[in-house]
Amino acid sequence: MPRPVDAALAGAVGVVSVLGSVAASRHGHPARPLDWFAFALLVAGAVALLWRRSAPGAVLAVTMVVTLTYLLRGYGMGPIFLPLVVAYLTAAPRSPRWPMYALPAIGFVVVLWGVPWATGQEAVPAAGMVGIGAWLLTLVAIAEGIRQRREAIRARRQRAREAARSAEEERLRRASEERLDIARELHDVLAHSLSMINVQSGVALELLDSKPEQAGVALASIKDASREALVEVHAMLRTLRRGGELAPLAPAPSVADLDALVERARGAGIDVTTTVSGAPRRVPSAVDLAAARIVQEALTNVVRHSGEAAARVQVRYLPDRLEVCVDDDGRGSGASPGAGAGGGIAGMTERAHALGGTLTAGRRPGGGFRVEARLPLSDSDSGEDATA
Structure with missing residues (x-):
């Protein structure tokens, strides 16, 4: 019409x-x-x-x-x-x-x-011919001007569509990254705490009749682990409701405090020894958090799959990178971490790769299981973090 x-x-x-x-x-x-x-x-x-x-x-x-x-x-x-x-x-x-x-x-x-x-x-007459010719040339020029304007409008709309498509792709990418971050944080918080709760509840059930005082210690550990997990989950949920980045209200775990990182594993019956080599120093917060989460997850796998094993946590400060290694002796009766670790190893690998590092996980030749991460350090980032 x-x-x-x-x-x-x-x-x-x-x-x-x-x-x-x-x-x-x-x-x-x-x-x-x-x-x-x-x-x-x-x-x-x-x-x-x-x-x-x-x-x-x-x-x-x-x-x-x-x-x-x-x-x-x-x-x-x-x-x-x-x-x-x-x-x-x-x-x-x-x-x-x-x-x-x-x-x-x-x-x-x-x-x-x-x-x-x-x-x-x-x-x-000739004068009329010249006038008509000039008029026709003007007509062609106007048509070309309209064509150029149409092409400019079309190009501008195409750029706008491409910009909108790029913005949508970027939004989807960021949403995907945020979902992965949330999944990793939830896994790190809940898997670590629930694994400790599971082990301590088993200990409490075994000792409830024969050694009720030791069962009480296990139940106290369950209470502490569950309370800490609830605090971290509630803090994360409040942050998500506000629409901000994941920023838990509780202090972030740090490899600078290895005793705090391995406390729960020790409470679950794992004999954990820690070793720090190199000159300890402040590292970028992202690297520090990733290293701490890798230690926690590796010890969670030891608790979940290796029973009453012994584990060794090593942190090495090198000029260009931070290395974290968690070994267990494989004395427990549980399954291999690689066989039933769920998304733990995948989450640790994602954290290392997100920082440009590497992570290897597998059985050791002499028995047991090893998780080793190499996280690169940026001098500029490290310097900024150290002076913050």
């Missing part, structure tokens, strides 16, 4: 064409006065403009036929060219350049020599 603006344009062009042609016929010397066919041609050229957007090529062809027929009938010059101009300026920017730009040259030849020869009228 034609747009209202196209209907208004067609109506205005029709009125100007009819009134202008009547005035030109009265004051000029046409070979043939206007009759019903002339008015029909004038109206047909204007009506065709109703479909100039939906079928620009067809409308241009119709207005060309109407204009040429009008001239060949000898009705004389007048605003009959107006519908043709509108149709041309609509079709030219949407069509290949050179065919459309050749049409004015063809029209120049037809109007100045073809029509006078066919109708027996006098040829257009």
Whole structure:
């Protein structure tokens, strides 16, 4: 259906064409006065403009036929060219350049020599030829300007769509990273605490009748572990409800305090020894947290799968990296950590890779299991963190 603006344009062009042609016929010397066919041609050229957007090529062809027929009938010059101009300026920017730009040259030849020869009228004088030629060149220039503007608008819209698509992809990527961060944090908080609770509850059940005082110690450990887990989970949930980054209210674990990191594992019956080599120093907070979580998760796997084993935690401060190694002696009766560790090893690996480091986990040749992480240090980041 034609747009209202196209209907208004067609109506205005029709009125100007009819009134202008009547005035030109009265004051000029046409070979043939206007009759019903002339008015029909004038109206047909204007009506065709109703479909100039939906079928620009067809409308241009119709207005060309109407204009040429009008001239060949000898009705004389007048605003009959107006519908043709509108149709041309609509079709030219949407069509290949050179065919459309050749049409004015063809029209120049037809109007100045073809029509006078066919109708027996006098040829257009040289001054008129120059004027018509200049007018046609102006028409081509206007069509090219419209084309350039359309292409600029199209390019701008394309850039906007690409920017919107990139923004959406970035939003989805960030959402995915946030989900992974949440999953890792929940796993680190809950898996560590629940593993300790599971071990201590088993100990409490075994000692409840024979050694109730030791069962009480295990139950106290369960209470402490569950309380700490609830505090961290509630803090995380409050942060998520506010829409901020994960920033637990409790102090973040740190490899600088190994005794605190291994306290729960020791409470679960694991004989944990710690070793620190190199010159201890402040490291970037992201590296410190990742190293601490790796130690916690590795000890959680020892508790979960190795029973009453012994473990050794080593932290090595090197000039360009921080290394963390957790070994167990494999004396427990549980399954291998690699066989049933769930997402623990995957989470530790993701943490190391996110910092540009590496993590290896597997059985040792002499028995037991080893988790070893190498986390690179950035001098600039380390310096900033140390002076914070």
